[in-house]
Amino acid sequence: MKTAKELLNTPALGETHQVTNVASELHSYNLFTTDAALVEGIQREGGAWGIAEVREFGALCGQPEYLELGHLANKYTPELDTHDRFGNRVDLVRYHAAYHTLMRTALENGLHSQPWTDPKPGAHVVRGAKAFLQSQVEAGHGCPVTMTFASIPSIRTQPEVAALFEQKILARGYDPRNLPVDHKTAITVGMGMTEKQGGSDVRANSTQATPVAEAGPGKLYSLVGHKWFLSAPMCDVFLILAQTAAGVSCFAVPRWLPDGSKNALNVIRLKDKMGNKSNASSEVEFRGAQGWLVGEEGRGVPTIIEMVSLTRFDCMGASAGLMRAGLANAIHHTRHRAAFGAKLLDQPLMQNVLADLALEYEGAMAFSMRMARALDHKDSHEHEAKLARLATAVGKYWICKRAPQHAYEIMECIGGSGVMENAIYPRLFRESVINPIWEGSGNVQCLDVLRAVGKDPAVLMAFVEELNLARGGNSILDGALNGLQAQLMSLTKATPHDLQFMARHLVDQMAVAFEASLLVRHAPAAVSEAFCSSRLASVGHHNYGTLPKGSAVQHIIERADPALDKV
Structure with missing residues (x-):
């Protein structure tokens, strides 16, 4: 028998248990080749x-x-x-x-x-x-x-x-120094549209711009007013919307003036956001800040709308990225964690949940990549331009809105450790609620869909044409397309009130049908069939983990497994 002194000197005495049945950090893998x-x-x-x-x-x-x-x-x-x-x-x-x-x-x-x-x-x-x-x-x-x-x-x-x-702007480099543009090797660009009283309604902006000398495109103006949100205030130049005598106009406002003096763009405070913590978002005031008029006076929204369209595209991709990061980590975790006598990854209900989450990501990625191709060809192909105009708003609405629930479900896959701040999961969840609001909330996107169709019905025809490329590939999708197209064709008979009232329901269907169309055309049958049967055939709200019996869940999960190279 050991003496008391010997027991105190035994190293194991301070250990209450061995750490077993836990995962590890997911790293040292190729984010591209495993996807x-x-x-x-x-x-x-x-x-x-x-x-x-x-x-x-x-x-x-x-x-x-x-x-x-x-x-x-x-x-x-x-x-x-x-x-x-x-x-x-x-x-x-x-x-x-x-x-x-x-x-x-x-x-x-x-x-x-x-x-x-x-x-x-x-x-x-x-x-x-x-x-x-x-x-x-x-x-x-x-x-x-x-x-x-x-x-x-x-x-x-x-x-x-x-x-x-x-x-x-185009230089491949990063120069964070707080200096005038002439003294820097590379610069970044921000933008400011939102004001307290207007939000997404930029026509209600109160910031005023008056010519410093001569009026007109490319001339200097002086801005007085504020922006309730100005992201990344250390950018070197900002595209700002302000009122002139002709209406809302667009201005390029630098932080430093050409003579080397600081422009009168004052940062009042940084926003205390629940997510996007690394990025400084700010409130600013213009106290005679100078900027060049970009485009015609009164044409500020059309001038900046292409920028907004591209940032909305990136919102789609970033939200899909959050889905992918969470999904990869969840698969990694469930491979290592056992419960009730088996690895989580091998248990049927967890497989249903993970495969369902993977399908959500597959649809989001297919949508985002298709919009990237539309951007590549919109200047030379009318169909691509029309498709990009409408589908970008549809995709931004749907993918960004699906991301928060996806992030939450990932946390539930992990369990108690999924809500710990020293893990990636809370950050993914907090980030997921930013993109649905940034560059226009869900309502704004749905209203933009109605506006685009009302202004140019050809954009709807391009959207329908794209959907119909999948005709004959899946009977469930064919039925859904018949119903959706009947609704779309009835839009001309609806009152403005009814159009707005049903806008979300309509855009929901457009988004899911678009994803299903892409997957039926391009993804393995295991993916497209499970997607259509769970998203188009089921009635009511879809919770993750409700894929129908017979879904090829193992194959779907393997496509997303970060431990398996696909190239």
């Missing part, structure tokens, strides 16, 4: 030429050190210094080094510029895939990257403004 839906999407939609670079980027994104950057950027959030210690106004936002590393990687890999600097078929597909991979690591820094990417069509409408900024 069948993404691999097939790039090949199908015209980006096969970029597979090597996307593969390389996917390997980077799966490294443990890189994944850790997402955690650090959200743990150590931005801080605002309105003045320096001497009392000078600086409006300086300080970020953790992890945020800067993520920004530098994104910009050096062309996530803000590739389709503009090397425009060719598949450019939006390849760029979109890389942005999608990056969003799985960290979503907040994607805001300035997306706005910079989306700004180019608007900037190019005004040659004088493009001459000032475009070259440095």
Whole structure:
């Protein structure tokens, strides 16, 4: 028998148990090659030429050190210094080094510029895939990257403004220094539309712009007013909506003026958001801030709408990215965790849940990649332009709205550990509620669908034409398309009140039918059949884990398994 002294010196005495039956962090995998839906999407939609670079980027994104950057950027959030210690106004936002590393990687890999600097078929597909991979690591820094990417069509409408900024916007580099544009090697672009009293109703904006000297496109104006939301206030130039005598107009407002003085764009405070913590969103005031008019006076909304369309596209992809990150982690967890005598991954009910979550992601990714191809060809193909106009709003509404429930269900797959803040899952959930609101809430997207159809019925014809490409591939889908098209054709007889009242119900059906059409045409039968039977044949609200008997759940899960390469 051991003496008391010997017992106290026994190392095991301080241990109450062995740590067993737990998972590990998911890392050291290629985010691209393990994702069948993404691999097939790039090949199908015209980006096969970029597979090597996307593969390389996917390997980077799966490294443990890189994944850790997402955690650090959200743990150590931005801080605002309105003045320096001497009392000078600086409006300086300080970020953790992890945020800067993520920004530098994104910009050096062309996530803000590739389709503009090397425009060719598949450019939006390849760029979109890389942005999608990056969003799985960290979503907040994607805001300035997306706005910079989306700004180019608007900037190019005004040659004088493009001459000032475009070259440095498109530069593959990151220069976070708080300096005038002339002193920097690369710059980023933000935008400001929302005001307290108006929200999405930008016609209600009160910020006023008056000419500094001469009025007209490309001329300097002075802005007085505010923005209730201005994301990424350390961007170098912002596209701002303000009122002129002719109505809402668009202006390029820099943080620094050409003479090297600070522009009168003052950051009042940073927003305390529930998600998107790494990204500084702010309230600002313009106290005579100067900016160049982009486009005609009174044409601010049409000038900036292309930027909004592109940011909505990125919202779709980012929300799909959140789904993918959660799904990959859930499959990894359930492979290692056992309960009631078997691994979770091998239990029928968990397989039903995971396969159902995988189907949601398959539909979202197919939709996003199809919209990327539409962006690649919309300038040369009328069908693609019409499709992009309508389907982007449909997809932004649906995919972003499905992401929060998807993120929550992932947390439930994990159990109690899924709600711990030192895991990725709470961050995925908090991020998932941002995209449905950013760039227009669900109601705004549905109203935009009605507006697009009312203004140009040809966009609806393009949408229906795309749906009908899947005719004959699945009887359930054929029946759903018959019912949907009957509803769509009856829109002309509905009153404005009734159109608005039923808008969400209609757009819901459009979105699911579009995803089903793509999967029937392109995905394995196991995927398309389970998707159609669970989303189109069932009646009532769909909860995850309710796939019908006979669904090929194991095959569906394997397509999403982060442990299996698909290339």
